[in-house]
C-alpha cells in the first residue's frame with residue numbers, strides 16, 4: 499500500500515508518517531526542502547524520538563521523498579497510484595499543491611477506479627474541505643463532479659506536540675507520547691483499506707476539532723503571546739511562572755464553557771481535559787520555542803480561529819471572556835521580525851491603528867469585545883500586571 503504525504507516536517511514525520519508506516523504503508527513524502535528529500539532517499543528511514551523520560555526511539559522505514567516543485571511528473575504519477583493521500587504543510591500552503599492534485603486526479607480517474615481519500619491534517623477547521631475548494635478552482639464543475647465520484651476529502655483533527663532537533667537534523671522527529679488523530683468517517687470514500695493505526699474514526703468531527711483548536715491551540719498560542727511579553731523563551735519556562743499558568747488556565751476555563759453549553763460534555767470532563775493539556779505543555783522533556791508556537795499571528799487571530807471564534811461564541815451566549823480578550827490583545831503585541839505575518843501585523847497596527855487592526859484581523863463584530871481587547875492591549879503595553887488586568 500502506498501501513502502503519499504505532503505509535508506515532511508515535524509508533524510509529517512513525527513505523527514502522520516509514523517502511523518501510516520505502522521499501518522503497513524510505504525510512505526512517500528512530498529516536500530520542497532531538497533536537503534531533507536535527499537536525506538530521506540539516501541537512508542530510506544528516519545527516527546521518531548519520544549519526549550518521555552526513557553527517550554524511546556523508533557525507526558520509520560521504508561520511506562522515500564519527492565520534490566513538489568521540480569519533480570512534478572513523478573508526483574503526478576504517485577498521486578495516480580496512491581492508496582491514501584495526506585498533508586501537513588500548513589493550511590496557508592494548501593493552495594500551492596492544489597493545481598498538481600487537480601491535474602493528477604483528472605488523469606487518475608480515467609484509469610484508476612479505486613476510491614481515494616485525501617486528508618489534510620492541519621490546525622484549522624475543515625482543512626480537507628479547504629483543500630477540496632482549492633482543487634475545485636483548477637477544474638470545470640463537470641470535471642470536479644467526476645473527481646468527486648471517486649475522490650473524497652474527509653476532515654480530520656490532529657493533536658501531538660511535534661518538534662525538531664536543534665540544527666538541520668532531518669533524520670529525527672521529536673514527539674510527545676500523547677497523540678490523537680480523529681477522522682470524519684462519514685466523509686470517507688474508501689472503506690476497504692485497513693483502519694489507520696492509532697486513528698479514531700467518528701461521525702461528527704465538530705466537537706473534536708473545535709475542542710482541539712479552541713482549547714489546546716488556544717491555550718498554546720496564549721502561552722506563547724504572554725511568554726513573549728514576559729521575555730520567556732519557551733512554553734515550558736513561561737509556565738514555571740505561576741501567574742502565567744493561572745492566566746492560561748483561566749482562558750481555557752472560559753473557552754470550556756462553550757463546550758459545556760453546546761456539546762454533550764460535562765464540566766468535570768472539561769476540567770480533566772484542561773489539566774491534561776497543561777501537563778502536556780509542562781512536559782519537562784520538551785523545550786518548545788514560543789516563536790514556533792506563536793507563529794503566523796494573523797492566521798491565529800483570524801475569525802474562525804483558536805482565539806477569536808470561542809470569544810465570539812461565548813459573547814453570543816452572554817458568557818465571560820475576560821481572559822480571552824487579554825490573550826487576543828497579547829497576540830497583537832507579538833512582534834517577531836523573522837515571522838512574515840508578525841511583521842505584517844505590526845505594520846497594520848502602525849498604519850491603521852490598533853482599533854481598526856483588531857476589527858480587520860479578528861472579524862469580531864461586537865463593539866464591547868473589540869473595546870475590551872483594545873483596553874487590554876494598552877494595559878499590556880504599559881506592562882500592567884497580568885492577573886490584575888483580568889480582575890479589574
Ligand SMILES: NC(=O)c1ccc[n+]([C@@H]2O[C@H](COP(=O)([O-])OP(=O)(O)OC[C@H]3O[C@@H](n4cnc5c(N)ncnc54)[C@H](O)[C@@H]3O)[C@@H](O)[C@H]2O)c1
Pocket residue numbers: 504505506507508509510528529530531566586587588589591594595619620621656657658659660661
Ligand atoms: N508540530 C505540531 O506540533 C503540530 C501538531 C498538530 C498539527 N500541526 C499542523 O501540521 C501542519 C505542519 O506543521 P509542522 O509543525 O509539521 O510544520 P513544519 O514547518 O515542521 O512542516 C511543514 C512542512 O511542509 C513543507 N511544505 C511547505 N510547503 C509545501 C508545499 N507546497 N509542498 C510540499 N511541502 C511543503 C515544508 O517544507 C515543511 O517540511 C500545520 O498545519 C500545523 O498547524 C502541527
Ligand SMILES: O=P(O)(O)OC[C@@H](O)[C@@H](O)[C@H](O)[C@H](O)CO
Pocket residue numbers: 621656657658659660714715718719790791792793794
Ligand atoms: O501549528 P500551529 O502554528 O497552528 O500552532 C502551533 C502549535 O500550537 C501547534 O503546532 C501544536 O504544537 C499542536 O497543534 C499540538 O497538537
